[in-house]
Amino acid sequence: MTRAAVLGAGSWGTAFAQVLADAGTEVTVWGRRPEVVRSIEEDHANPGYLPDHQLPESVRATTDVAAACEGADLVVLGIHSQTLRDSLTGWGAVLGSEATVVSLMKGIELGTGQRMSQVIAETAGIDPARVAVVSGPNLAREIAERQPSASVVACADSARADAVAEACDARYFRPYTSADVVGVEIGGAVKNVVALAVGMARGMGLGDNTSAMLITRGLAEITRLGSALGADPTTFLGLAGAGDLVATCSSTLSRNHSVGLRLGRGEPVEEILASQNQVAEGVTSCRSILALAQQHQIPMPIAAAVVGVVHEGVSVEATAERLMSRVRKAEQY
Numbered sequence: 554m555t556r557a558a559v560l561g562a563g564s565w566g567t568a569f570a571q572v573l574a575d576a577g578t579e580v581t582v583w584g585r586r587p588e589v590v591r592s593i594e595e596d597h598a599n600p601g602y603l604p605d606h607q608l609p610e611s612v613r614a615t616t617d618v619a620a621a622c623e624g625a626d627l628v629v630l631g632i633h634s635q636t637l638r639d640s641l642t643g644w645g646a647v648l649g650s651e652a653t654v655v656s657l658m659k660g661i662e663l664g665t666g667q668r669m670s671q672v673i674a675e676t677a678g679i680d681p682a683r684v685a686v687v688s689g690p691n692l693a694r695e696i697a698e699r700q701p702s703a704s705v706v707a708c709a710d711s712a713r714a715d716a717v718a719e720a721c722d723a724r725y726f727r728p729y730t731s732a733d734v735v736g737v738e739i740g741g742a743v744k745n746v747v748a749l750a751v752g753m754a755r756g757m758g759l760g761d762n763t764s765a766m767l768i769t770r771g772l773a774e775i776t777r778l779g780s781a782l783g784a785d786p787t788t789f790l791g792l793a794g795a796g797d798l799v800a801t802c803s804s805t806l807s808r809n810h811s812v813g814l815r816l817g818r819g820e821p822v823e824e825i826l827a828s829q830n831q832v833a834e835g836v837t838s839c840r841s842i843l844a845l846a847q848q849h850q851i852p853m854p855i856a857a858a859v860v861g862v863v864h865e866g867v868s869v870e871a872t873a874e875r876l877m878s879r880v881r882k883a884e885q886y
């Protein structure tokens with residue numbers, strides 16, 4: 554039987570642990586907070602992140618990261634992008650010498666511009682081919698409810714991609730495999746920024762035409778940046794590209810979309826962020842993504858507009874005006 558450790562007892566770490574358990578994988582979740590771990594162990598629930606949801610009894614939990622990882626074939630990382638490097642450093646050699654390390658995270662590190670798989674390989678000093686990424690239209694709440702969904706497992710080593718896919722192949726969760734780690738990670742990280750923009754438009758009271766424009770031109774930005782970084786552009790037509798973009802930009806369950814909505818309604822960004830107990834990754838990653846784009850001379854006007862509103866005090870009205878008065882040109886990807 555495949556054994557997995559899931560490091561991170563938040564909403565996606567917990568829901569993905571359920572997927573693994575339902576697929577017949579033995580799972581232990583590591584959580585920082587004893588009360589969360591106790592709740593998973595004793596009540597088979599994680600009410601802070603998945604309220605009113607019952608987890609399979611086979612999902613175990615511990616606060617001891619080394620114990621969670623001992624003998625694991627898969628070590629799954631489900632924490633926030635900007636805390637990954639410090640967490641990995643603090644954990645020491647828990648990833649072992651053979652286990653496939655699986656990233657669930659959707660962000661780009663501030664300062665370095667690295668994708669999560671790059672942070673993992675560099676910090677843990679492991680072969681990048683040992684790192685797999687799972688990304689797609691995967692809102693944790695819907696997956697916890699066992700609604701049908703699909704995702705992409707990307708890894709440079711196809712045998713490892715297959716092994717991860719087999720370990721999470723549950724009745725309601727269909728994993729596809731891919732070798733395009735760059736494309737799958739860029740799709741997952743940049744869609745959060747586009748979801749902030751679509752949320753802002755919605756919050757301003759704008760309708761479906763505006764959302765469709767931002768989603769489609771957002772996909773162009775994702776494709777341009779990803780291609781410049783070496784991704785296969787067709788990846789962005791798939792689940793980890795257009796699929797995740799549509800889900801996140803349309804769903805009220807999305808934290809990025811929700812933060813955008815509130816910004817569009819005129820709430821101050823500090824107030825919104827202070828009221829959240831979960832992180833909307835696009836709020837930070839918009840800056841690292843824009844920096845990456847500038848480094849590669851890729852125009853990303855929507856990402857720049859989001860940075861303006863979230864970090865530079867530009868009003869949503871001025872941003873909309875600026876985006877719409879850009880010079881006319883041929884439609885390009």
Ligand SMILES: NC(=O)c1ccc[n+]([C@@H]2O[C@H](COP(=O)([O-])OP(=O)(O)OC[C@H]3O[C@@H](n4cnc5c(N)ncnc54)[C@H](O)[C@@H]3O)[C@@H](O)[C@H]2O)c1
Nearest residue numbers: 562563564565566631632636657658659691692693831832
């Ligand atoms: N929630 C979703 O629907 C979903 C779906 C797909 C991907 N993701 C991605 O998965 C990642 C995790 O998201 P989530 O929704 O589970 O987040 P979350 O906020 O629900 O949970 C994050 C977890 O990380 C822990 N944590 C916070 N700071 C930490 C630190 N400094 N060190 C160690 N642990 C820390 C928290 O205690 C919590 O257990 C993000 O990159 C997100 O974009 C989320």
Ligand SMILES: O=P(O)(O)OC[C@H](O)CO
Nearest residue numbers: 689690691692807808809
């Ligand atoms: O809640 P969000 O905005 O972080 O989005 C969650 C997932 O990434 C959707 O696939």
